[in-house]
Structures are given as structure tokens and as C-alpha cells.
Amino acid sequence: MTDSMEPFPPPGQPLVANANGNGHAAAQDLLPWSDAGESNAEDVWEEPAWDEPQAAPSGDPSGDRLTPAELRAVVFRRAPLGKRGLDEHQVNSLLDRVEAELVRLTQEKRALETEVELLRDSAARQPEPVAPPREEPAARPQETGLARVDQAEHAASRSVAGRVQEAHVYAASLLSQAQQTADQYIKDAQRYSRELIEDALLKRGTILSNAAAEGDRTVGVDAVGQEIARLRTANQTYRGKLRDYFELMLMNLDEWETAEGAGGST
Amino acid sequence: MSATSAILSPHGAGAPAFTQVKANFELVAKYGDNVPLYLFSDMFLRVPALRELFPVHMSRQRERLMAALSFAVEHAHNLPEITPYLHQLARSHRKFGTEGEHYEQWSASVVNTMQRFSGNMWDEGLEEEWRDFLSLLTRTLSEGARQDASLRPAYWTAEVISHERRSVDVAVLRLLVDRPFKYVPGQSAPVEVRQWPNMWRYYSMANVPRRDNTVELHVKAAGAVSRTLVCDVREGEVVKLGAPVGTLTLNPNTGRNILLIAGGTGFAPIKAVLEHVTKLPVPPWVSVFTGARERGGLYDLDVLRDWEQKYPWLTVRAALSELEDQSVATTGTVGEAVSRYGRWEGYDAYVCGPPAMVDGTVAMLHANGFTDNRIRLERFAGAATPSRRFAI
Numbered sequence: 166m167t168d169s170m171e172p173f174p175p176p177g178q179p180l181v182a183n184a185n186g187n188g189h190a191a192a193q194d195l196l197p198w199s200d201a202g203e204s205n206a207e208d209v210w211e212e213p214a215w216d217e218p219q220a221a222p223s224g225d226p227s228g229d230r231l232t233p234a235e236l237r238a239v240v241f242r243r244a245p246l247g248k249r250g251l252d253e254h255q256v257n258s259l260l261d262r263v264e265a266e267l268v269r270l271t272q273e274k275r276a277l278e279t280e281v282e283l284l285r286d287s288a289a290r291q292p293e294p295v296a297p298p299r300e301e302p303a304a305r306p307q308e309t310g311l312a313r314v315d316q317a318e319h320a321a322s323r324s325v326a327g328r329v330q331e332a333h334v335y336a337a338s339l340l341s342q343a344q345q346t347a348d349q350y351i352k353d354a355q356r357y358s359r360e361l362i363e364d365a366l367l368k369r370g371t372i373l374s375n376a377a378a379e380g381d382r383t384v385g386v387d388a389v390g391q392e393i394a395r396l397r398t399a400n401q402t403y404r405g406k407l408r409d410y411f412e413l414m415l416m417n418l419d420e421w422e423t424a425e426g427a428g429g430s431t
Numbered sequence: 432m433s434a435t436s437a438i439l440s441p442h443g444a445g446a447p448a449f450t451q452v453k454a455n456f457e458l459v460a461k462y463g464d465n466v467p468l469y470l471f472s473d474m475f476l477r478v479p480a481l482r483e484l485f486p487v488h489m490s491r492q493r494e495r496l497m498a499a500l501s502f503a504v505e506h507a508h509n510l511p512e513i514t515p516y517l518h519q520l521a522r523s524h525r526k527f528g529t530e531g532e533h534y535e536q537w538s539a540s541v542v543n544t545m546q547r548f549s550g551n552m553w554d555e556g557l558e559e560e561w562r563d564f565l566s567l568l569t570r571t572l573s574e575g576a577r578q579d580a581s582l583r584p585a586y587w588t589a590e591v592i593s594h595e596r597r598s599v600d601v602a603v604l605r606l607l608v609d610r611p612f613k614y615v616p617g618q619s620a621p622v623e624v625r626q627w628p629n630m631w632r633y634y635s636m637a638n639v640p641r642r643d644n645t646v647e648l649h650v651k652a653a654g655a656v657s658r659t660l661v662c663d664v665r666e667g668e669v670v671k672l673g674a675p676v677g678t679l680t681l682n683p684n685t686g687r688n689i690l691l692i693a694g695g696t697g698f699a700p701i702k703a704v705l706e707h708v709t710k711l712p713v714p715p716w717v718s719v720f721t722g723a724r725e726r727g728g729l730y731d732l733d734v735l736r737d738w739e740q741k742y743p744w745l746t747v748r749a750a751l752s753e754l755e756d757q758s759v760a761t762t763g764t765v766g767e768a769v770s771r772y773g774r775w776e777g778y779d780a781y782v783c784g785p786p787a788m789v790d791g792t793v794a795m796l797h798a799n800g801f802t803d804n805r806i807r808l809e810r811f812a813g814a815a816t817p818s819r820r821f822a823i
């Protein structure tokens with residue numbers, strides 16, 4: 166396992182002397198400090214009031230498939246990925262495809278359900294018409310009739326189940342694809358913004374060190390203090406200018422980030 | 432379905448050892464990322480509301496999930512052995528809003544996924560073994576969460592009461608936590624900002640716990656969450672905090688002096704440890720080395736200089752590695768500075784900063800005769816959880 170994949174210090178790893186079972190230093194051994202000067206009176210740790218039990222945002226696990234309308238929400242609810250160089254068109258067309266598939270699957274599933282219902286009904290009704298020919302000595306016809314219906318229903322529901330299952334697998338792989346695309350877009354966008362910032366930092370560094378070098382050359386033997394002061398001011402000016410520039414750029418990036426992060430706070 | 436039925440299973444040659452599960456998982460794992468991709472898709476299709484509990488960006492999530500699942504499968508024959516790990520996982524999942532029934536949905540998706548990738552290898556016996564294993568696993572997780580719920584809230588909320596941009600990429604934030612927030616100086620807490628739902632990043636409290644429930648955080652803009660904290664977040668904004676973790680805490684009983692080494696915002700927990708020292712009845716000698724690439728990275732030097740004036744047992748040295756400024760700091764890395772001043776036999780070292788800085792410094796400490804039992808450290812790793820660390 167690599168470091169980043171290792172979520173916690175693995176069991177058995179030596180932990181610190183004052184660690185408790187959590188592998189964390191034992192917070193409960195310590196009371197909060199007061200600020201310097203404040204009286205150190207009886208501040209006993211109180212059991213924190215519990216949060217209201219969080220209502221699990223429980224979806225309907227009844228097996229209802231995702232409706233097409235819900236799809237966008239499922240994958241991209243919080244990521245309107247249209248901003249700053251992201252190809253919204255591509256994302257959308259992928260989503261459209263997935264949506265179309267889901268419409269199809271939903272319809273198919275409904276059709277299948279209707280089919281199953283019909284089969285059940287006919288299975289329930291059929292014994293009666295078969296039953297009357299009682300006079301016939303053989304006990305078999307009824308049996309056969311029932312068995313046939315049973316079999317038919319069984320086969321039908323098996324194939325229905327099979328097809329619903331197939332549809333589900335298909336929907337899942339489409340959803341996987343959509344998620345992968347989203348992951349890729351986000352990764353690209355993050356790399357892009359990281360590169361922009363690294364580039365800006367580099368430029369800023371160059372400007373600052375050029376300023377410093379220039380300062381060095383003009384530093385006279387006798388007026389070192391003065392020169393340092395001058396350099397500082399120059400630095401400050403550069404810094405101020407760069408900062409403005411940089412903040413502007415950060416603001417742009419933040420815009421993207423905010424848009425991505427908070428965009429669909431539905 | 433029951434844990435014991437595996438034993439009775441006709442397929443159960445050594446069933447309690449979950450040998451079928453292990454073999455099957457090994458086989459399925461060959462499909463790589465497709466496996467967790469399918470698992471999550473299956474789960475989100477069946478229970479769309481669960482999608483809300485995960486970050487938008489899922490690739491790291493998939494890696495972690497598979498790492499955790501394969502760890503559990505590896506120990507399937509003896510889950511109690513990894514119960515502490517599973518309990519900790521469950522504890523850390525409380526702040527994500529994860530509940531027992533979610534683990535059950537997750538289990539169902541694991542079964543669907545394994546079936547999907549097993550083709551005609553799949554049969555009822557295998558399915559039953561998977562179900563038994565997963566029910567043991569989720570029971571352990573739920574139990575861990577339940578135990579933790581009697582001790583602390585799932586998360587705390589905190590209001591940003593001040594936000595100072597100290598340099599182009601560093602901000603110092605003060606938070607007012609909504610209820611007592613217990614931690615040991617030097618620890619860190621996972622933080623979630625509104626802008627990045629379900630993405631928790633660790634930040635270290637830079638002060639000892641206060642009666643007024645305020646904490647100070649030092650954040651350097653590096654990626655998504657940190658940049659939001661530095662550039663976007665304003666006073667009045669509310670963030671969530673998870674339970675504190677970490678082992679970069681003061682060990683006051685060694686009788687040795689203390690060497691504190693910080694790189695960048697790695698100064699945050701170092702500052703808390705230093706404040707802890709100020710509360711000791713008889714403080715030892717303390718040497719602080721704080722380093723950054725350029726002046727802006729020494730964003731809290733003024734406070735340190737004040738403390739240096741105030742406490743006779745404290746010396747402070749600063750180092751700048753890239754853009755020098757001899758008026759405030761020596762030139763070079765903190766590690767180099769420490770080693771230049773070195774005669775550190777009687778000292779314990781506490782190191783914190785970016786991973787490369789920490790590793791470089793630890794190597795230097797080793798070269799200067801420090802053994803691991805005299806070093807405590809925290810790496811500000813990109814990983815959302817503190818990674819492997821060693822300490823006293």
C-alpha cells in the first residue's frame with residue numbers, strides 16, 4: 166500500500182507513548198487552558214451535547230431506478246463544469262446520452278413490469294378454463310396446464326429479471342463513464358489552475374530576486390543600512406504590485422472554484 | 432445471512448476463513464478502477480441520495496475504498512485483529528453523515544459488484560460467504576460509530592471570527608467553535624468548507640485549547656480547500672470541524688530540552704506546542720527554528736520575537752531558503768540552520784511542515800545523532816488523513 170492509500174497508521178504500528186486506543190494523544194487527559202492571566206478555576210470538561218441525530222438523507226431503496234431528471238443531480242449536482250475552459254458541450258452531450266439511455270431503460274423497465282403483471286393475471290385466470298373438463302379421467306391435463314402456465318410465468322419473470330438486471334448493469338456502466346469524465350474534467354481544471362498559480366509564483370520570485378540583485382549592485386560600502394532600507398521599499402512596491410496582480414488572478418480562479426464548489430447548492 | 436451460516440455452508444471448506452471471498456476478491460481486483468467505479472454507480476443508482484455524501488471528485492475516493500476493502504478482505508479470517516482500524520474508520524465517517532443503513536447499502540453494492548465481475552464463477556455459496564463477511568464488517572463499523580457517538584458529536588461547527596491575509600498565500604484564521612472542542616496542543620482537525628462539500632482537509636490548531644472555544648488556524652494556499660480558506664472565506668462564514676487527531680504533542684516528561692522546527696504553516700502546531708511549554712511550571716530550554724521560502728512565509732515571526740523577549744528560556748531563529756532577507760533570517764533551509772547551530776544532545780525534536788521539508792529535516796536530525804524516539808513529527812501531506820508517522 167502506498168502512503169496516500171493508507172488511510173490510517175495500520176494496526177500494530179507503534180504509536181506514541183501518550184496515545185490512547187485511537188492512536189491519538191489522549192485529549193481527555195487535558196483540560197482547556199485559560200489565557201495567560203485568566204483565573205485557572207474549575208473548568209470541568211462537559212460532555213458535549215449531542216448533535217441531533219442526523220436524518221439520513223435516505224433515498225428510496227425500493228429499487229426504483231434513477232429517473233432521467235435526477236441524473237444530472239447525481240453526477241454533477243455540485244459541479245456546473247462550464248466555467249473557465251471546461252468543455253461544457255462535451256459534458257452535456259455525454260449527459261444527454263446517458264439521459265437518453267435512462268429514458269429508454271426506464272420505459273423498458275415499465276414495459277417489462279406491465280408484461281409481468283399481464284403474465285401474472287393470465288396465470289391466475291388460466292386454471293379456471295382448464296379446470297372444467299373434469300370428466301376426463303386423466304388427472305394430467307390440469308396439471309400440465311398449470312405447469313405450463315407456471316413455467317411460462319417463471320421463464321418470463323426470469324427473463325424480465327434478467328433484462329432488468331441487464332438494464333441496471335448498463336445504466337451503472339454509463340454512470341461510471343459519466344463519473345470518470347467528471348473526474349477527468351475536474352483533474353484537468355485543477356491542474357490548469359495549479360499551473361497558473363505556480364507560474365505566477367515563479368514570475369513573482371524572479372521579479373523579487375531581480376530586485377534584490379539590483380539592490381546588491383548599488384549597495385555602497387558605507388551606506389549599507391540606507392541601501393537595505395531602499396531595497397525594502399523597492400521590495401514592498403514590487404510586492405504590492407505583484408500582490409494586486411496576483412490577487413486579481415486568484416480572484417479569477419476563485420470565481421471558478423466557487424462556481425464549481427457552490428454552484429449547485431441545491 | 433448470519434455470521435455462523437458460513438460455517439455450515441456446504442461450500443464451506445474452511446468457510447470461517449472466508450477463503451472463497453479472498454480468492455474471489457483477488458480475481459475481481461484485477462479489473463482495477465472498474466471495480467469501485469461499478470460499485471459506486473450501483474450504489475448511486477439504487478440509492479441516489481447517497482451521492483450527496485461523497486465529493487464531486489471520486490477518483491481518490493475509489494482508491495481509498497478499495498485500499499480499505501482489500502485490507503479488510505486480507506484480514507477476513509480474523510476481523511477482530513483489525514477492529515481498532517475499522518472502529519477508527521467508522522469514527523472518522525461520522526462527520527461524513529454515514530449511518531448504519533448506508534453501510535448496508537454499500538454491502539449490497541459490494542455483492543452486486545463482485546457478482547458482476549465474477550461471471551460464471553459466481554454461485555450461491557460464494558454469495559453467501561460474501562454476505563457473511565460483509566455483515567461482520569458492517570457490524571464492526573456500526574459498532575465503532577455507535578461507541579463514538581456516546582463520546583462526542585459527529586462534528587463541530589465553527590464561525591470564522593477573524594481572517595488575516597498575512598502574505599500572498601498564507602492566512603491566519605480564528606474560529607469560534609460552537610461547543611467545547613477538546614484537543615491536545617499540536618493536534619489537527621479535519622475541516623470542511625461550504626464551497627467544497629464532503630472534502631475534509633486537516634489543519635492544525637495553533638493554540639492551546641481556550642475556555643472561549645476559539646482556535647487559530649494557519650493556512651497556506653495549495654489546492655482546492657486551502658485556497659478557499661485563504662482567498663475566499665470571510666469573517667462570519669461557518670465551517671465544520673471533525674474530531675482532532677495527531678501525535679505531534681508535547682512530551683513534558685523526558686527531562687530534555689526542546690527543539691521545535693517548522694516549515695511554512697507547519698508553524699501552526701509548533702506554536703501550539705510552544706504555548707503548551709509556556710504553561711509548564713518549569714519550562715525547559717526551547718529553541719525554535721522557523722523556515723520558509725521567502726519573507727512572506729514567516730508570517731508569524733513578530734509573535735515569536737515578542738515571546739522571545741518575554742521568555743528567557745526561548746530562542747528563535749528564522750531561515751529563508753529561496754529569497755534571502757538577511758535582516759530577518761539566515762539563508763538556507765531550517766534543517767541547515769539547525770545543523771549549523773547544532774549541539775543537540777540534550778534535546779527532543781518536534782518537526783512539522785510539508786513532507787519534503789520534514790523528511791529532509793529528519794534525515795539531518797538522524798545525522799546529528801537523534802534517534803526516532805527523540806523525534807515527533809507531522810507531515811502536511813496532501814492525503815486527507817494523517818499518513819504514516821513515527822513518534823516517541
Ligand SMILES: Cc1cc2nc3c(=O)[nH]c(=O)nc-3n(C[C@H](O)[C@H](O)[C@H](O)COP(=O)(O)OP(=O)(O)OC[C@H]3O[C@@H](n4cnc5c(N)ncnc54)[C@H](O)[C@@H]3O)c2cc1C
Binds near residue numbers: 649
Ligand atoms: C495532520 C495534518 C495537519 C495539517 N495541518 C495543516 C495546517 O495547519 N496548515 C496548512 O496549511 N496545511 C495543513 N495540512 C495540509 C492540508 O490538510 C491540506 O493537505 C492542504 O491544505 C492541501 O489541501 P487542498 O484541498 O487545498 O489541496 P488538494 O486539492 O488536496 O491538493 C493537495 C496538494 O497536491 C497538489 N496536487 C493535487 N493534485 C495534484 C496532481 N495531480 N499533481 C501534482 N500535484 C497535485 C496540490 O497543488 C496541492 O499542493 C495538514 C495536513 C495534515 C495531514
Ligand code: HEM
Binds near residue numbers: 486503520527529815
Ligand atoms: C456508504 C457510506 C459511506 C460514505 C457516505 C462515505 C463517505 C466518505 C467521505 C465523504 C470521505 C472523505 C472524502 C474526502 O475528505 O475527500 C470518505 C473517506 C474514506 N472512506 Fe468512506 N464512505 C462510506 C463508506 C466507506 C466504507 C464502507 C469504507 C471501507 C470499507 C470506506 C473507506 C473510506 C476511507 C479509507 C476513506 C479515507 C480515510 C478517511 O478520510 O477517513 N468508506 N468516505
